[in-house]
Amino acid sequence: MTMEFSPENKKKLAEILSRYPTKQAALLPTLWLAQGEFGFISQETMEYVAGLLDISPAHVYGVVTFYTMFHRKPPGKYNLQVCRTLSCALRGSESLLDHLKKKLGIGENETTPDGKFSLCTVECLASCGTAPAMMVNQKYFENLDASKVDEILNGLK
Numbered sequence: 001m002t003m004e005f006s007p008e009n010k011k012k013l014a015e016i017l018s019r020y021p022t023k024q025a026a027l028l029p030t031l032w033l034a035q036g037e038f039g040f041i042s043q044e045t046m047e048y049v050a051g052l053l054d055i056s057p058a059h060v061y062g063v064v065t066f067y068t069m070f071h072r073k074p075p076g077k078y079n080l081q082v083c084r085t086l087s088c089a090l091r092g093s094e095s096l097l098d099h100l101k102k103k104l105g106i107g108e109n110e111t112t113p114d115g116k117f118s119l120c121t122v123e124c125l126a127s128c129g130t131a132p133a134m135m136v137n138q139k140y141f142e143n144l145d146a147s148k149v150d151e152i153l154n155g156l157k
C-alpha cells in the first residue's frame with residue numbers, strides 16, 4: 001500500500017505550504033504532520049515527504065535524525081523526554097535519568113517490552129526556571145526528583 005496523508009491532512013498540508021515561501025521551507029511542519037498521522041517517521045514516510053516537497057530523501061533523513069522530537073521507531077504509549085541541558089543538568093537531570101533507566105529496565109532511546117514507556121533525553125524544554133524538567137508525550141513535569149518521578153509513573157496506566 002502506498003503511503004498517503006488522509007484527506008484532512010492533505011488540506012492541512014496545503015494550508016502549511018501556503019504560509020511558506022518555498023515547499024522546502026515547510027519540511028519541519030510537514031514532518032510533524034506526518035508523525036501525527038503515522039505515529040513515527042519511517043523510511044517510507046521520509047520518502048513520501050521528500051516527494052511532496054521536492055527535496056531529496058537524504059535531506060529529510062538529516063533533519064529527522066537531528067531533531068529528537070521525531071521518532072524513527074514507534075515510541076511507547078508514554079514517551080518520557082528528560083531535559084539534559086544546563087539548568088536541568090545542574091539540578092540533577094542525570095540522576096533522574098539513571099533512576100528512570102533502573103526503574104524501567106531500559107536505556108536511552110529504548111522502549112519497555114510491553115510498549116508502555118520510551119525513554120530519551122532532549123535539549124532545553126524552555127522550563128529552566130523549574131528545572132529539572134521532563135515531558136511525557138505533550139505534557140510538562142517540573143521541579144522533579146526521584147519520588148515525583150515515581151508518582152508520575154504510577155499515575156500512568
Ligand code: FES
Pocket residue numbers: 083084085086087088089123124125126127128129131132133
Ligand atoms: S535546561 Fe532544562 S528546561 Fe531548560
